[in-house]
Amino acid sequence: MLIVEDEPDICECLQQFFSRRGFAVVSSFSGEEAIERLESEVPDVILLDILLPGLTGIEVLKRAKQLLPETRVVIITALDRADLREQAIRYGAAAYITKPFTFTDAEWSVVLR
Numbered sequence: 001m002l003i004v005e006d007e008p009d010i011c012e013c014l015q016q017f018f019s020r021r022g023f024a025v026v027s028s029f030s031g032e033e034a035i036e037r038l039e040s041e042v043p044d045v046i047l048l049d050i051l052l053p054g055l056t057g058i059e060v061l062k063r064a065k066q067l068l069p070e071t072r073v074v075i076i077t078a079l080d081r082a083d084l085r086e087q088a089i090r091y092g093a094a095a096y097i098t099k100p101f102t103f104t105d106a107e108w109s110v111v112l113r
Contacts, residue, residue: 001111002043003027004034004060005076006052010099014047014076017103021112031055038067045111048093050077050084058087065092074111076101 001023005011008029015025026041028034031052038046046064050057061073075088078099085096095110105112 001025002034002037002041002046004029004031004046004048004052004057006030006049013103017108018111021105029053031057031060034060035063038064042068043071046071046073047076047111048073050075050079050088058084058091061088061091061093072111 001018003011003014003025005014005027006029011027011029015027018025026037026043028037031054034048035055048057048060052060057075057077061075064071064073072094073092075093075096076099077084077096080098088096097107101107
């Protein structure tokens, strides 16, 4: 799993939650760093924030789906906006989860299945 999140506390919580469920987790803190990782690694799942330094999450989503069309991408964002949700789904996101989120298996079922 690749977590692309620029807020260290949120990133750490996500890493711990998914590591406890058996995921091998790596992190990137910017869009550019995420793209670099995706050119050499193939995660099964990407958790992707929209507001990132440099490239936006939508830009990273587009590039990720070009590089790895089978990889599941889940948007994680504080922006609960219909236009962004529609755009993310149109570009291939499997889900759009808004912050603050809970750390329950039910909320993350799209990732855990």
